[in-house]
Amino acid sequence: MENESGILENLMGGQHKSSNNFFMKSINFFNNKKRDDDEFAKNSPKPLTFLSSFANSVVFRCSKILLIPTEELQHRFDTELPDTVKQPSTYARNFLEFCSYQALHLVTGRPDYFSDKEFRQLTYDMMLAWEAPGVESELLDKETASFHNQEAEDEDRWSLFYSNPTNMAVQVDDKKTVGPEAFARIAPACALVADIITVHNLFDILTSSSGHRLHFLIYDKYLRNLEKVIKGAKNALGPQLLSNLKLDEGEIILDVDGTVPTQPVLQHIGISAWPGRLILTNYALYFESLGVGLYEKAVRYDLAMDMKQVIKPELTGPLGARLFDKAVMYKSISVAEPVYFEFPEFKGNSRRDYWLDICLEVLRAHKFIRKYNLKGTQQSEALARAILGIFRCRAVREAFHIFSSHYRTLLCFNLAESLPGGDTILGTLSSRLALLNARTSRDNSVGANGKQGLMFPVSLLTLCRLGLILHKEGIVDGEAIVPAADVCVGETNPLEVAVKQSKCETGRAEAAQATVDQVKVEGIDTNLAVMKELLFPLIESLHCLQLLASWEEPSKSTVFLVLVSYMTYRGWIRYILPFIFLVLAVLMLWRRHANKGGPLEAFKIIAPPNKNAVEQLLTLQEAITQVEGLIQAGNITLLKLRALLFAALPQATDKLALLLVLMAVLLALVPLKYLILLIFLEAFTREMPLRKESSDRWLRRVREWWIRIPAAPVQLIKPDDKKRK
Template identity: 70%
Template sequence: METDNAEPAARNDSLWLLKSIFSKKSSADGGADAAAKNPPNNNPPLPFLSPHANSVVARCSKILGISTKELQALFDVELPDNLRQPPSYARNFLEFCSYKALHLAITKPNYLTDKEFCRLTFDMMIAWEDPGVDSNLIDDETASCSNQDVESEDGWSLFYSNSTKMAVQVDDKKTVGPEAFARIAPACPVIADVTTVHNLFDVLISASGPRLHFLIYDKYLRSLEKVAKSAQNALGPQVIASLSLADDEIIIDVDGTVPTQPVLQHIGMSAWPGRLTLTSYALYFEPGVGLYDKAVKYDLATDMKQVVKPELTGPLGARLFDKAVMYKSTTTAEPVYLEFPEFKGCSRRDYWLDISLEILRAHRFNRKYNLKGNQQSEVLARAILGIFRFHAVREAFRVSSSNYKTLLCFNLAESLPGGDMIMETLASQMALITPSAGQQEVSISPNANRRHIFPVALLTLIRLKVVSLKEGEVNVEATYLAGNLRVGEANPLEAVVKQLEQDTGKAEAAQATVDQVKVEGIDTNVAVMKELLFPVIEIYSRIERLASWTDPYKSVAFVVLFSYMIVRGWIKYIVPSVFVFLALVMLWRKYVWRRRQLEAFKIVAPPSKNAVEQLILLQEAITQLESFIQSGNVALLKIRALLFSVAPQATDKLTLLLFAMALGLIFVPVKYVMLMGFLEYFTRYMPLRREDSERGMRRLKEWWIRIPAAPVQIVKPDDKKRK
């Protein structure tokens, strides 16, 4: 008993110690709650805001250099009446202040590593969830997440490595939900994009629970800054000269520089290691180890019908390892395979496949919608920022690679059902960017009336010093609307993505039911198919019995009834009647049986077979399929022989028959043609015609057997692969 009580007591002591650590306030920084309790003299608390929201608004007013009262006056003047109604007044005012402040905050250098910026944006998200005065989210006795200054010597939190869940238990109130993250994070374009913001949130919380903790958010921003710095430092004069890069070409990522993690290029049966570089226009492979030869360029920008996909590869051309990316275009004589060897999994290959496809699809998007100038640069900048976020998450959290592709805008549009709607909406937004944007003065009002939007992604890369500024391209000094967000309104892209994700969820739920009903074994699947097709099989068997005249009375009644329907022209109503009947059955099932659950379809399983018997059964099925295909080929070759008059006598008879049929179809009404065809088929085996019908079928088979097949010659293709 003492041992059992010791573990909970120790755990409680640890939690108390951690809470005491998190409750310590820095005299220099001050917490959000402390700022709310002791606001500056010129910024008294606004009565309609919660304490935490007042703290955020006070810090926004400090960034903007105006008082909170002046901010409220601007809000009342600039926003329409429908956004200033009491139910949403506090939240819309908080968004207004947050967007204005962030538009200025992201103009500062190295803002991603600024603790104040990280704390401010996270507090904005917390305040967004409960902005009103009646908010109970913030506990006055608990320190804000912005006071969590416990760090190791290298600047990283003690909990980043392996204690995220413990940290969440310590301060579970200081977390953020998906909607708050989606409204605030895209205001800083490098942090999130409105198209993929919900997917980014899901990836960030994958290891810590249903809500986002400050520790995870802070770690993500630090990793993002490292990725941006790496891209900034990658573009040196020596690299530009060795790769022959264009003036506006950006290096996005490099792999193969570490000897233990090489990149192998396979062409034919040859393979050699080297360094792989992805830029905003192409893939470059430099053969060698340490010292590299001249780079080979694999273009992703020009329309050359490129194909980039995962592929198997191995030594001497063997297809053994699923760790390669295949590149093929009209300029390559044969496919090129870029292999990413690793002991476990294929995460390196998946990463390079996704980012290469993202650049390829961004260029296809530009060509499809004929975007020019800044429009084209903005699209590429969106793709590059998405890759930066992808890289940052991959390096910081090592989550499953299945989540990676959803962080990339153009890959997401390709993978979602109806993703073309995302592309059309994005294209309509890109069309509002002035191709030769040299905007000088731009209003920083989040809801200013505007006829065009601004290349915020391109401007973000310029401010991160990843892209060099061209003369007349964009005005860095002007203040742009970060993310082109509007207070109280959903971005059109976000609305489209939400709708498509709902449809995708329904499709995934339906696919889950499909996976549940799949059965193993050929014989079992055949049994299931027979049971499902039982009504069709039964109808067909009954018609066959009527045509065989085993019961003459039923056969006569059927022939007379059907013949009468053909003569009166009622036959055209049969198929529509079947459709109406099925529709009525479904409506009856929907409204009368709506409370009854569909019972499982019961199948009598065939006798179980071992693996050898299953293989024999499969071999027999393949043999039957091969025989069926052979018979079909023989029939087609005999028809070819008839068309080219290889058998003159048979061709003459067939020619006369075709002429007679053509004349009959011209001069005889269609209903009588149908009647004659029906009577011919259904009276073939009646007692009066059986003997003549059998004799006629025998003569027809003999005539068919005497027709020779047209000749066929099999030519082997030339093997031009390198040896």
């Protein structure tokens, strides 16, 4: 017992000692950080009076990167930028953007900038400073901040040991988080971090669990995973993966699937299926079948050429059975029959949806290039946008296990395809790409050259600097600072304006679709009751016409007959339809004025009695039987007309031919209004007491004549199913 108690005391003492060591290291870390901050404050130049203290620190770090004093940066901003961005209300924010853009584009010129922790911290601090750039916006109370920090330390003492960074991030003070506008202004300055078209969707995904505010831990995790994706793309260019592939110049491997034995990719052609490895590049899909321990030669499925390619989700299964919704179908004129790539997984079909989206992104990027006839650098820049979008999508998917759906996609060409008015986005992008200038001089700077019409291939430059593609002559000259194409100091990119307009239309469409979903009812009898009530005015009008035509009230029928006959004789019948449209328009405008934007009253409908499942099936069967009877009657009518046309009954054919000749003569000689008047008088006076007996006798003779006409024969031929066997 003494030994055991001694061991326990030693263990407790060791734990206490290790805890003390941990917290002593933490205290030393914060003391060192405070000492570094004091040295920074001592060595920093005189702060600019119009900037907040935090914005001053960001500007000073930018000046150190650019090796330009802050006073010189302010002088360049004042002399080189137009007066529209130097208004007093936005001067501090625009100056911060000016410094940030220049520093970021110098930093991103290094191939290893993404592995630098200070780069991630600097970009995040730029966003924080963007939200509070001026002195007047600096509302932080040091006492309140210290009180909240102490309270947070007391309540969440053990939050340092949380394993999930997302859980830690939501505990950070809201004052140290970034909003959507700051993210949208700073992040696209680095083409790898965000695209101006999808930047708001990226922010929504990153902040889906943090109250629409971006925490640094989330942002840092996203960038670290993006760095892993880039390294993986570089490693994919190694000899092991390329042993069976023959990639063209400029072809980049974007993703690979099927390398893990527990997550294969199955290729279905006909009723045969084979496991293998699926590879996507910026020009094609490759599938390598798995042989005996080795991959066979890759089969190429082109995505770049115009081959009427179709890529869509599809059901598949063993022996051609349509069981599992986990496949992507590829079809084009280059393959004899459709090819299905199945992505087996136990839960859901997110793996299939991801591959469907990235394949469609490459396909739509090439369609965009062909539509606007892009060549050279313009074509390479469009493809580079698609490539970087896929890399960002991979990083988000691997970091947070989130895959965006509907219009909140991170892929710009898919987004333009799914949004209403997406053609406007693509048209704006093509006009921007038309301004591409592959060369830039050494004295150009971000947003400072006043040449707002110029655009530079920043996505293509990003791929070159990352080492994914070779440097092309003419893209960049030496160590020149290339202006940002998607961000300009104090201005909004036309692409962002087009996306916002399209999303506004999407919001209206979604609101309208929500109302549609609310009014959907189940059951055939219920839907028929709703339709009957909605068509009540039309049904009532037809019922009134039927009563007039039945001559149950001769006085009303006579007045209607004389009125319509006179209108037809005078030629006023052609004004009836325009008059109806005019009345409807006036009614709609009057209702709009009377409602004054108020909500529409609910349409009240008496619901039919509830029916169980068996009764509903019987009702459905009865409805199908009635529809089948109508189709049969229509087919019999067509077959009898075929028999008359081919003279199966010569006497009936002669009578019908004579009737057609008389009708042709009447149509050729008699004016149309008299023919309409004649048809109306014959149909409306059929139930008139003076004509009822003779009209009934005539209709009976016509029915008897129609019954005696035989139907043309029909022969059903079974299809040949040898091919299926």
